[in-house]
Amino acid sequence: MSDDRNGANEANGTDERENDGQRFDRLPATADERVVAGRPTREEVVEWWAERYGVPPETWDGHTFWEKGKGKIWAFAGDLVSPNPVEGLGLRILRARQEHWKPSTNAVQRFCGEATKNVVFLDGEEADRFVRGEDQELERWDGDWGYLVAAHEFEGARESIGVGLYLHGELRSTVPKGRQEDLS
Structure with missing residues (x-):
């Protein structure tokens, strides 16, 4: 061949x-x-x-x-x-x-551990909702619309937890159903 x-x-x-x-x-x-x-x-x-x-x-x-x-x-x-x-x-x-x-x-x-653009940092409750697959209002984001890296701080280190779609003040979780979990 x-x-x-x-x-x-x-x-x-x-x-x-x-x-x-x-x-x-x-x-x-x-x-x-x-x-x-x-x-x-x-x-x-x-x-x-x-x-x-x-x-x-x-x-x-x-x-x-x-x-x-x-x-x-x-x-x-x-x-x-x-x-x-x-x-x-x-x-x-x-x-x-x-x-x-x-x-x-x-x-x-x-x-994306070293990503520097289009990374939205989520607090504990926001991160928990995100990994459960829930969409949420997130008016504080002032960056680009579209697919973002969702990140959260675990034990003092930033971790990329997934992909979110940000449109019209809402962060939509794209965490696959089989990977959704409860962080609490």
Whole structure:
């Protein structure tokens, strides 16, 4: 099998220049290397995390980025041949290919410890409501609207607890139902 990252598979004569939701395809490094229309690049993903949340670009050193499905972006701390038909690979970090990209809860908890932008700090009661999946009025936020990193202080250290959607003075919890919990 040819490993031209996103191109034709010479071994079986198929053209892999379109998105196949059943396999992982490595993101191209830059737009100049893109062969699948609409597929984000590694450069765009790293830049988005830096611009939106202030996550340092070096956070992603040592990780390869992959797409499976339409816009589901995964980070893998390693390298493999692309395309790859495995069922799971690394950690899903982002949903792209839509107007507003959405970070995953896992990515925020794992990679946003050093985030400096669009981080809303929640007090004890607010954090408890957030992780239970409850939406809440939060008029004090004066930053950007859209997807925010929700953070709370645990034992003197800031922890990213999830992704919230802030619109019209309301913080909507996007904590998945299976991950909701009671902090009290």
